[in-house]
Amino acid sequence: MTITRSLVPIAGLATGLFAGWVVFPTVLYTTVDQPVQFNHAAHTGNGAGMSCQDCHALGQDGRFAGIPGIHQCAECHEEPIGSSENERRFVEEYVQQNREVPWLVYARQPDNAYFPHVVHVHKAKLACETCHGKHGSSSGLRPYEMNRISGYSRDIWGSSIAGIKSQAWDGMKMDDCISCHSVHNNDRACIDCHK
């Protein structure tokens, strides 16, 4: 009886830990599939040999174009290339109907954060992988994990629910920006990012 009684708090502790470490992350994030699959690897490197900036271009005025519009995809994909179901659907549902793909952007920042790509890419000479990881060599798009409370992508917080970074690109919160700026001895004012 004594042993059983002493197990009660241990069981409670274990339940709390299980709820916090296992149940909570599962409940917190909901996964949504991208509207259509996209193979970065087929376009870059040994695939079509394109660079990141061929599609995610920086304009002459330094403005980042973000995800390319459907007209840019249509330059090559006016007709399906290959016979995959994904390709057929992409061309028929989006390219031929001139309809933009409602991509779910893993790295989308809150509206109150202003991030100039041009300064980081051209001036600081940061590689795309520094913040976006190996996204450019992925063969498919993983499901978008959306935080049910904040509505943001899990990529903003990082893969570890505890907030422990495994890679430089794992997490895109303000703390991550600040720590990188501190490492490069480039402390900035609030107004630089919050316009």
Next chain:
Amino acid sequence: MQVTRRGLLKFAGASAAGILFSPLPWKLLDDIAIWTQTGPWIPKVPRGPLTTAFSTCALCPGGCAVEARCAGGIPYAMRAAVRHTAGRGALCPVGMTGHHLAYHPLRLSGASVIRRTSDQVETDSLSTQEAFDRILGALNTRPLATGVAVIDQRPGRTLSGQFRAFLAQQSPGYYIVPDDDRLRMHEAFSNACGKDGLSLGFDIERTATLLTIGTPVFDGWTRPARTAALLDRRHDARNPLKLIHADPRRTRTSVLADQWLPIAPGSETALVLGLTNIVMRDHPSLAARYVADLHTSDRRGMLDVLSLFTPGIVAKRTGIPVDTLEKVGSALAHRKPSMVIAGGDAAGPIDRDTHQAVAALNILLGSYGTPGGLLHRDELPMPATKMAAISTIGDVPDGSISLLIIDGEEMTCSTCWESIESKLSPDGHLVVSTSPFLTQLSAHADIVLPSPAPYETAAEVVGDPTDTVVSLSISTPLLPRKQGSVEPIELLNHLSGESVAMQELLKQRIALVHARGRGMIAGYQDGSGHRLSEFASADEIWSAFIEGAVWTSPPLHETPAHSYTLLGHSPNIVDRWAARAEGEPNGNGADGQVILLPTASSDAASCGRISPLMTKIYQESEVRPTRAHLVLHPDTGRRCGVDDGDQAVVQTESGSRHVTIRFSASLMPGVAQLSIGPDPNVSGKKSEFAGSDVFRNTLSRSPMAGVTAIVRRA
């Protein structure tokens, strides 16, 4: 196994402890905190094409050119337009957040009646037509011998001309402008030169030695581009600037100047006259050139009074050593061009006698009318109509105003509510404000007719008043005008029974500029600008203005006067100057007594509301001292019985204020500094004005003279 209440409690407690050792509570807090930034009340940047628009910042008279980055046609970021001559790529932090003001929480959504309760300022809405009718009723039924007044915080605009034309038809009608240092400087030079209507600018770009008397040249006195250029010139090998700043207060300019003269409070006149004495003694050629032409009586009086300001006496009065005074006098005489600037601080104007002494020293130094000194500014053309005379609040008889319209929301010391209140008729009055925000002077009004927020309407910007170059530009609208806002011209139309559109009036003024054919028009693509003759019509200039161009006109080449009256025809000025040779000692902290000096920020923040983002930065960083902090030397503080961080009360003969003590060893003993002016931390609350009368009696004195105050622990 039996489930007991104790067992359940143990299980729940342990579960809670387990959760505490998991990321759940911390992640939950972090995610919920984001709701404060994503709530429905937070303005959202629309999704849409990214574009660039150009305009002019109208938050202060500086008129810096801005480049707005827009999403879906709505600006989300502001920065300086790099190649534009207006601003030359510089913009202050307040200007960078100017597009936030349309969403300011204290913005009024329509015509409002103001109610002042014990601790809040509240509003009742009424229709614009009802507000117009009440104001018209007050105009038509006002008691005999009482008049109508307009306080114009931004004189020189086309709208200012309309106000003056309207007031010229009233009997009496008072057109009131802030009683600032610029006005007093012009008075002093007009007195000395015998010329009326002078308009002078400071050619600081070419000055080699600059003595500033309390002028915050490095902190918002002029537009950011000029400030930055001035800061750079301190280290310029070819064209170096030596800035000597005299001020009993520790300000940013004191810190950044090449030399700070921490003069005793109220000793600025003695300093100027002492330096005049040194210049005349050591540089007889200067004295001969200018003094020989003086009227005999004037010359005798000047020399007599200067004999009272020997370096020894001035050193005793100001607390500045004799050899330092000699060196400053020598620098002014030798490192030419040199110039002396007095005042310009938002804490209040310097007294007229000091301005007269500064004008005399500038004339002796040859600074008046020469490059690197004070140059005559061109005048902005104004349509010729009968206009009310320009006056200051001090010119208006007490109890004589029954209808007061306050245009703009700035509350400088010279137009603070205490100075206005006594001018209102005790038999009934109506105060109308056109501020878009419920704050500062608008909180004292009876009715507020909110004008459009910055960038919601085409606002005229008449340029930096300290510059020798006169400019005119239009702050092009970047945002849709909010429903319920009222252009001040609409109110004037209703009162005068006319129907004129602001845009037509602006076009008329631009036509006058075009007809004169003087100056240049510079746009965003071509910073060098084009001559007016290159524009075939005024409509072409208007089109350029709408795209963000600015008209500039260089200083006039007027021949300086040959004869001066350094005493400025001012009755008894010799006696008043002589009295400045001896002064009151600083407070020594005994019995808690100190000399209390007001400080105020002179940048765009003092001209009105600032973005909540800037409020947060100010609060967290203490970049700007708030009204809640009393700064004093540690020794003075200990003698007053207070310590750093203590809550205290500062009491003057006119009021008291609760403050938090801040020690600063760089402040001179016996004085204390207290910030005045708008306090964003308490905006919209009646406490914004609590304790604002501690400086009421400084209005007739220089802010550098201060007032005697007692500091005690709360």
